[in-house]
Amino acid sequence: MSSSRRTERTSTAPGVGRRTVLAGLGALTLLGGVVGAKPGKSNGSKNAGAVGGGGGTTTTTAIAQNTLKQRLTKVYQFRQQTAHDDIMPPQPPAQVNNGDHELGSWAVYGKGLLHDTPSGSGSGIMWFPDRDAQTTMIEQTTGGEEYAFSLGGVRGQVNPASATSYGLEGADWFDVTIPPAPSMTGDETAAELVELYWQSLLRDVPFAVYDDESLADGDVKDLLETAAAELDSLSGYRGPTGLVGDRSRLFRGTLPGSTVGPHVSQFLLQPVPRTRGLLQDQKYRLAPEIDYMQSVSDWLAVQQGDLPTIPSLQGRPRGYIHDGRGLSTAVHFDAIYELPHAAALVLLGENLSGPLHENLRAALNPGEEGFVDFGVGDVLEMVASVSRPALHAAWVQKWHVHRRPRPEYVGGVVNALKQGVVSTADYPLHEDVLNSVALLVARNESPHDTYLLSQAFPEGSPTHPAYPAGHSTFAAACVTVLKAYFDEDATFGSGHLPAPVYSPDGSTLEPYTAEPLTVGGELNKLTDNIAIGRNWAGIHYRTDATGGYELGENIAIASLLDRARSYSDDYPDFPGFTFTKFDGETVVTITADGVTTEPKN
Numbered sequence: 001m002s003s004s005r006r007t008e009r010t011s012t013a014p015g016v017g018r019r020t021v022l023a024g025l026g027a028l029t030l031l032g033g034v035v036g037a038k039p040g041k042s043n044g045s046k047n048a049g050a051v052g053g054g055g056g057t058t059t060t061t062a063i064a065q066n067t068l069k070q071r072l073t074k075v076y077q078f079r080q081q082t083a084h085d086d087i088m089p090p091q092p093p094a095q096v097n098n099g100d101h102e103l104g105s106w107a108v109y110g111k112g113l114l115h116d117t118p119s120g121s122g123s124g125i126m127w128f129p130d131r132d133a134q135t136t137m138i139e140q141t142t143g144g145e146e147y148a149f150s151l152g153g154v155r156g157q158v159n160p161a162s163a164t165s166y167g168l169e170g171a172d173w174f175d176v177t178i179p180p181a182p183s184m185t186g187d188e189t190a191a192e193l194v195e196l197y198w199q200s201l202l203r204d205v206p207f208a209v210y211d212d213e214s215l216a217d218g219d220v221k222d223l224l225e226t227a228a229a230e231l232d233s234l235s236g237y238r239g240p241t242g243l244v245g246d247r248s249r250l251f252r253g254t255l256p257g258s259t260v261g262p263h264v265s266q267f268l269l270q271p272v273p274r275t276r277g278l279l280q281d282q283k284y285r286l287a288p289e290i291d292y293m294q295s296v297s298d299w300l301a302v303q304q305g306d307l308p309t310i311p312s313l314q315g316r317p318r319g320y321i322h323d324g325r326g327l328s329t330a331v332h333f334d335a336i337y338e339l340p341h342a343a344a345l346v347l348l349g350e351n352l353s354g355p356l357h358e359n360l361r362a363a364l365n366p367g368e369e370g371f372v373d374f375g376v377g378d379v380l381e382m383v384a385s386v387s388r389p390a391l392h393a394a395w396v397q398k399w400h401v402h403r404r405p406r407p408e409y410v411g412g413v414v415n416a417l418k419q420g421v422v423s424t425a426d427y428p429l430h431e432d433v434l435n436s437v438a439l440l441v442a443r444n445e446s447p448h449d450t451y452l453l454s455q456a457f458p459e460g461s462p463t464h465p466a467y468p469a470g471h472s473t474f475a476a477a478c479v480t481v482l483k484a485y486f487d488e489d490a491t492f493g494s495g496h497l498p499a500p501v502y503s504p505d506g507s508t509l510e511p512y513t514a515e516p517l518t519v520g521g522e523l524n525k526l527t528d529n530i531a532i533g534r535n536w537a538g539i540h541y542r543t544d545a546t547g548g549y550e551l552g553e554n555i556a557i558a559s560l561l562d563r564a565r566s567y568s569d570d571y572p573d574f575p576g577f578t579f580t581k582f583d584g585e586t587v588v589t590i591t592a593d594g595v596t597t598e599p600k601n
Helices: 020-029 065-087 129-144 160-164 186-203 218-233 296-303 324-330 340-350 358-363 376-385 389-404 405-417 436-447 470-485 518-539 540-568
Strands: 272-275 278-280 577-580 585-590 593-599
Touching: 065 436, 129 160, 129 389, 129 470, 160 389, 186 218, 186 405, 186 436, 186 518, 218 436, 278 470, 296 405, 324 518, 340 376, 340 470, 340 518, 376 389, 376 470, 376 585, 389 405, 389 470, 389 585, 405 436, 470 518, 470 540, 470 577, 540 577, 540 585, 540 593
Parallel strands: none
Antiparallel strands: 272 278, 577 585, 585 593
16 A cells, blocks of 8 residues: 555645644644654753663664654645545535424424323323424524423433534544434334334243244244234335244344344354453343333333333343343443444454454565554454444434434324324324234233333333434444454354354253354344344334444444555555445445445355
8 A cells, every 4th residue: 555545635625614723733733843842852862861761871762853754744644635535525415304293293202301281091191292392402403502401300311412523533424324214104114113012022032932833832822923924914014024934033133144043143142252261151130021111100201201210130140142131131231332342352262363354364464463453453443433433423313313203102102092092183103003913912911901012121212312223323333343354254163263052041052053154144143133132122113223224334434444544554465344235235345545345246
């Protein structure tokens, strides 16, 4: 890679703004002298009695002043050119939503805001977000006005101001976009709600039971069969198809590899090497089989912004993820990039010698080993750092563009419609959800005779809009990085990778011996597990996940482009990052010169 790639491009001078001025001032400071030099003294002189030198010893300049200045000049030019390439596109993408705000306050996010006086009584009571409170929220989050939300309870809104923060690498988060979320009135949202009701009814059924009739009792088998048949019949359903013939596909993601092998990714089951000699099992404290927000009073309190007590899991038995509740527990209070970071450690292995992509090995010079670049330091830092711009991009879409209401809230609308408190003339949800078998079963199972969507978390969703899911966005970004750094085609049970396993009931890990599981497929499955784990809790729709995949992947591509540009010219043989996109059909190659795509063979 020659330096001319970065410093001899023809560029258009950017407009003079705050960041341009600050960048210029910073450059002048650096180029005026070496950082740390004191007035009247040269860092190039010999200095008797230097720290660590002992009395009477001298130190000698290791790098000449002129060389340092040349380096800093080159760094400034590189950063300026990279910033120009990152944030000066020909035309920013259009940011478009589904127009549901025209339907009324019920079709726009409003959790935690002040709500209007309730309609109806008893199990059919319904409160709607106050329209003025919503309007104020939108004006404050998009118009630069001082934040002063009209809150209905103790919970604040989650960090809307972060959407307008700045980033110093990759694409600006306003320069990426995703398609509008499905309308509240359409058949796709209806199908997503039906799926969520079935997930709420089946979240404690082990995945191993889905396609093994010998393990299922009669009632569970009937529920699985009915769920598969209903989802297969819905015109708006975008999940895996052929569920009646293969119930193991129920509630899985659609990324390549997600329907192959066990429901749970190897990266959520395999022991994690934390350091040499320390393998950490991935057993979780198992949450009790308790569903929340099934009474109208509890539902109303949470929508108004009350924060129920969240039970501690201390003292609970530990087990492997083997059902929907287990997946939801794993992503309840996870530390952002924690799960993709653990996946990186599984891939690197106990000796940090995992199956790095051949392009990374090719970049190194003869006799050189990767570490800071093209090695463990590189990949682990990149997995962590890409999560922040991914979340910022998600927050732009959530707060500035879509403002999609959470499923738990729409479950309240469903309940009010089914109880006859309001009518479809004013709240036109699609008949596919209102006439679904899932609702009948949910009402039958409810201890309070409601049609509310039960939640795995006492507090329900966080207080920020649904679309896209933050978890799906950062998971997609982190996994895209992992696919760029590791060999996607490597299989578990080959090389240093552990043999594949699954957990039938959470107590043990059993060998998995069917079709091979690839690194790429299991990384995609990890993305789906993280995202759909939130759906199992009842707090996201399926398209919240898929929208986040697209957004996170694009953020990661922009960050990988900056990483490729930043490598030293002393790696002349680096052929770039190469990986397969989430569509399974496109291979991306990223070099310092840009991003190219081609169909996968």
